[in-house]
Amino acid sequence: MKIIVAGTGFVGLTHAAILSESGHEVYAYDIDKTKIAAYNSGKREKIERYVNEPGLASVIAETLNRYLFFVGQNGIEEVIEGTEAIFLCLPTPPNLDGSTNLSYYTNAVKYLGGLLAKRQDQRRVVLVNKSTVPIGTARMLQEILNEQQVPNFGVASNPEFLPEGDAVEKSRRPDRLVLGADTEEDFRILRNTYSQFVNHVRIAYIETTPETAEAIKYVANTLLLTYISFWNGVGARLGETFDNLRMEDLKRGVTSDVRISTWGSYVSNGAGGSCFGKDIQSLIYQLRRKSQAYSLLQDVYDINEYQKTYLVDRAVNEAGFNFNNKTIALLGLSFKKRTNDMRDSSSLKVVEALLGRGVKAIQTYDPLATEEAKHFFDPGKNNLFEKISYCDNVADAIRNSDALFITTDWEEFRGVAGTIEKLVKPPYLVMDGRRMIANYDYLLEKGYSYLAVGSKLMTPE
Ligand SMILES: NC(=O)c1ccc[n+]([C@@H]2O[C@H](COP(=O)([O-])OP(=O)(O)OC[C@H]3O[C@@H](n4cnc5c(N)ncnc54)[C@H](O)[C@@H]3O)[C@@H](O)[C@H]2O)c1
Numbered sequence: 068m069k070i071i072v073a074g075t076g077f078v079g080l081t082h083a084a085i086l087s088e089s090g091h092e093v094y095a096y097d098i099d100k101t102k103i104a105a106y107n108s109g110k111r112e113k114i115e116r117y118v119n120e121p122g123l124a125s126v127i128a129e130t131l132n133r134y135l136f137f138v139g140q141n142g143i144e145e146v147i148e149g150t151e152a153i154f155l156c157l158p159t160p161p162n163l164d165g166s167t168n169l170s171y172y173t174n175a176v177k178y179l180g181g182l183l184a185k186r187q188d189q190r191r192v193v194l195v196n197k198s199t200v201p202i203g204t205a206r207m208l209q210e211i212l213n214e215q216q217v218p219n220f221g222v223a224s225n226p227e228f229l230p231e232g233d234a235v236e237k238s239r240r241p242d243r244l245v246l247g248a249d250t251e252e253d254f255r256i257l258r259n260t261y262s263q264f265v266n267h268v269r270i271a272y273i274e275t276t277p278e279t280a281e282a283i284k285y286v287a288n289t290l291l292l293t294y295i296s297f298w299n300g301v302g303a304r305l306g307e308t309f310d311n312l313r314m315e316d317l318k319r320g321v322t323s324d325v326r327i328s329t330w331g332s333y334v335s336n337g338a339g340g341s342c343f344g345k346d347i348q349s350l351i352y353q354l355r356r357k358s359q360a361y362s363l364l365q366d367v368y369d370i371n372e373y374q375k376t377y378l379v380d381r382a383v384n385e386a387g388f389n390f391n392n393k394t395i396a397l398l399g400l401s402f403k404k405r406t407n408d409m410r411d412s413s414s415l416k417v418v419e420a421l422l423g424r425g426v427k428a429i430q431t432y433d434p435l436a437t438e439e440a441k442h443f444f445d446p447g448k449n450n451l452f453e454k455i456s457y458c459d460n461v462a463d464a465i466r467n468s469d470a471l472f473i474t475t476d477w478e479e480f481r482g483v484a485g486t487i488e489k490l491v492k493p494p495y496l497v498m499d500g501r502r503m504i505a506n507y508d509y510l511l512e513k514g515y516s517y518l519a520v521g522s523k524l525m526t527p528e
Pocket of ligand 1: 156174198228
C-alpha cells in the first residue's frame with residue numbers, strides 16, 4: 068500500500084518506520100525541514116537527536132529509500148496520487164484552559180484536502196488520526212474535507228498507545244489495535260495496513276466508531292494516571308505519616324490480588340511525559356464543556372503535579388534544609404528512564420523549585436537527555452538557567468554538592484550510595500523521588516540523611 072505519514076515526531080517516525088518494515092511504501096513528511104534532513108541522512112546520531120528509541124535508527128537504515136521515504140511538505144504533492152491512507156501524527160498540545168490545540172491538525176488537513184481535491188486518481192483514501200484528539204475530531208476533519216470537496220474519502224481514528232522507551236518493540240507487538248471508522252470500505256483499507264495484527268491471538272483487535280476509538284485513548288491514559296496518583300496520594304501519604312509502615316510490603320500485600328495491577332503501584336515524584344498531563348486536562352475540559360462532573364480527574368491531575376516538587380518542601384520543613392546558596396546534584400532529566408524526552412518531566416518542576424529557593428548551582432547528570440535539557444534550560448530565556456551545569460557521569464554531579472535529588476528512575480542511580488560515600492561528607496541530604504536507593508540504611512550508618520517519597524525523613528542515629 069502507498070501510505071503518507073504526516074508528522075515525524077515520536078509517534079509518526081516510529082509508525083512510518085514500522086509500516087515500511089512490513090513492506091508498505093511509506094512517505095513521511097514534516098514541516099520541520101531539519102528533522103527530514105536528519106532522517107534522510109540515515110545516520111543514527113542524527114536521527115536520535117530527534118527521536119531516541121532503541122532499535123528505531125536500525126529499522127530506518129534498513130528501509131530508507133526502499134520502502135521508507137522522507138520528504139518535505141512540498142514533496143507530498145508529488146506522491147499523493149495512489150495513496151490509500153494518510154496517518155496524522157501531529158502535535159495536540161494543551162491550550163491554557165486545558166482544551167486541545169487543534170491548529171496543527173486543521174492546518175495539515177486543509178493542506179492535504181487541497182491536494183486530495185485535485186487528485187487524478189480518485190480511489191478511496193482514508194485520513195486516520197493517530198494523535199490523541201478530543202472526541203469528535205474525526206467528524207470535524209470530515210467537515211473540513213467536505214467543504215474542500217474532496218472526493219471519495221473516509222475519516223478514521225486509530226489512537227497510538229506506544230510507551231516511550233519501548234516504541235519499536237510495542238509497535239511490532241502492540242497489546243491492542245483500535246480502529247474507529249464509518250464504512251466497511253475504510254475498515255478494509257485499515258485491515259490491509261495492519262494485516263499482520265488483525266488475526267493475531269495476542270492482540271486485542273477492536274473495530275468501532277471513530278468517537279469510541281477517540282474516547283478509548285483518553286480513558287486509558289487517565290485511568291493509568293489515576294492509578295499512579297492513587298499510590299502517590301494514598302500510599303505515599305500513609306508511608307510518610309505512620310511509624311513502622313513498610314511501603315514495599317504494603318505494595319506486595321495489596322497487589323498480590325490478581326484484580327490489582329502491579330504496574331503503577333510505585334510511589335514517585337509524579338508521572339511526566341508529553342501525554343498524561345495534557346490528556347487528562349483535555350478530558351476534564353471535554354466533560355466540563357458538557358456540564359459533566361470531573362472532580363475525580365481534577366484530583367488525579369492535582370496530586371500528580373503536587374508530587375513533582377513536594378520533596379523540596381519536605382526537605383525544608385522536615386529536614387530543616389536551607390537551599391539558599393547550596394549546590395544541588397540532580398540525577399535524571401528525562402521524564403523516565405530509556406528516553407531523552409523531557410516534555411512535562413518532573414525535573415523541569417524540580418529545577419524551577421530549586422532555583423526559586425535560591426540555590427547557587429545545580430549539577431545535573433542524565434545518560435541521554437543532556438542535549439535535550441539544554442533547549443529547555445536555555446539561559447537566553449531565563450538567566451537563572453546559567454546556574455545549571457551538565458555532567459558526564461553520576462560522580463561529577465555529586466562532587467562538591469550539598470544535597471542530591473533523584474528525579475528519574477535510571478537503573479544506574481540505584482548504586483549511588485557508594486559514590487556519595489566516596490565523594491561527599493555528611494551532613495548531606497539525599498532526596499529520592501523514585502525510592503531508588505535500596506541500601507539507604509548504609510547511607511544512614513555513614514551519617515547521611517535520606518528523604519524518600521513514601522517514607523518519613525530518616526536521619527543517622
Ligand atoms: N509521544 C508519545 O509517547 C505518544 C504516545 C501516544 C500518543 N501520542 C500522541 O501522538 C501525537 C503526536 O505526538 P508526538 O510525541 O509524536 O509529537 P511530536 O511533537 O514529537 O511530533 C509531531 C510532529 O508533527 C510535526 N508537524 C506539525 N505540524 C505539521 C504539519 N502541518 N504537517 C506535518 N508535520 C507537522 C512537528 O514538526 C513534529 O515533528 C500527540 O497527540 C500525542 O498525544 C504520543
